Amino acid sequence: MEQDTPYSPRERAAVNQVREAVVWASETLEFSHQEVGQALGGASPRTVARWRGGEQRPHPPAVVAAETLLGLSQALDAVFPDDPDRMHAWLHEPVPGLGHRTPLRAIVEGEARDVLTLLANVDAGAFT
Amino acid sequence: MWERFGDTARGGGTNAVSMPRSILTSLTMEGARAEWTHLAESAGSAMGARDLVSLVVKVEPVLDLTQPDAYQQTARSAGVTAHPAFHSRLADVPYDHCHALAAEARRERFTALLVPSAARDGDTNLVIYFDIVAPRLVELDNGPDRIPLR
Numbered sequence: 001m002e003q004d005t006p007y008s009p010r011e012r013a014a015v016n017q018v019r020e021a022v023v024w025a026s027e028t029l030e031f032s033h034q035e036v037g038q039a040l041g042g043a044s045p046r047t048v049a050r051w052r053g054g055e056q057r058p059h060p061p062a063v064v065a066a067e068t069l070l071g072l073s074q075a076l077d078a079v080f081p082d083d084p085d086r087m088h089a090w091l092h093e094p095v096p097g098l099g100h101r102t103p104l105r106a107i108v109e110g111e112a113r114d115v116l117t118l119l120a121n122v123d124a125g126a127f128t
Numbered sequence: 129m130w131e132r133f134g135d136t137a138r139g140g141g142t143n144a145v146s147m148p149r150s151i152l153t154s155l156t157m158e159g160a161r162a163e164w165t166h167l168a169e170s171a172g173s174a175m176g177a178r179d180l181v182s183l184v185v186k187v188e189p190v191l192d193l194t195q196p197d198a199y200q201q202t203a204r205s206a207g208v209t210a211h212p213a214f215h216s217r218l219a220d221v222p223y224d225h226c227h228a229l230a231a232e233a234r235r236e237r238f239t240a241l242l243v244p245s246a247a248r249d250g251d252t253n254l255v256i257y258f259d260i261v262a263p264r265l266v267e268l269d270n271g272p273d274r275i276p277l278r
Contacts, residue, residue, distance in 0.1 A: 079174055080174075086173070090173050093173060096170050096172065097171055097172070118170070121171070122167065122171045125152065125178070
């Protein structure tokens with residue numbers, strides 16, 4: 001069994017990162033495991049459940065995607081501090097800078113980095 | 129000098145974390161407002177209430193990329209082909225091109241850049257890099273104006 005093989009420190013960090021991203025996407029974005037799997041580069045709900053339990057090593061693309069999701073978590077906190085209602089309203093509204101998709105749709109379609117860039121620009125006031 | 133989102137104590141409108149640290153300003157209030165409007169329209173309701181503030185800036189050396197000769201020379205040094213829309217419609221110029229120019233200017237140790245505004249044709253923005261190791265001069269003070277933007 002895979003979980004019987006000890007994780008190296010690097011693998012443990014990857015497992016924890018993906019698990020944290022799965023929990024955040026499930027609880028804060030209210031994604032199903034199927035949607036989380038799509039956001040993490042294409043994984044089945046069963047695999048996502050195993051990642052959430054720390055029972056399976058994530059593949060490298062999922063680790064990268066998880067890092068982006070966790071960055072997105074921080075960016076949302078920065079742009080919507082102590083205002084979850086406003087944050088959720090924005091996540092569900094069509095946004096011109098995302099091709100008039102909702103941020104949630106963009107994330108599920110694997111484009112969380114575009115959402116992150118948009119929020120970083122808003123937070124920083126960067127000229128676009 | 130107009131800067132959109134804050135003041136000198138807050139750091140104001142700076143580049144995103146993945147970019148060199150800078151303060152992004154416009155030479156006119158109208159230019160700064162156009163930049164804010166462009167970003168606000170792109171971001172939807174994520175853009176909350178902000179203030180447009182004036183700044184008093186002393187900075188050197190400044191690379192003036194609104195001048196065709198300086199632009200052509202910087203593009204050559206950066207190894208990129210001059211873009212025909214750079215001075216007429218910057219919104220049509222790819223980000224990579226602008227980033228290459230900025231990287232070259234920083235390599236040549238300029239502290240600030242004058243560049244055309246992508247949000248308002250004919251206007252000019254001043255990008256101030258405050259992370260340059262040894263700028264000859266960067267002085268920023270709050271100006272007298274603070275205008276709420278909604």
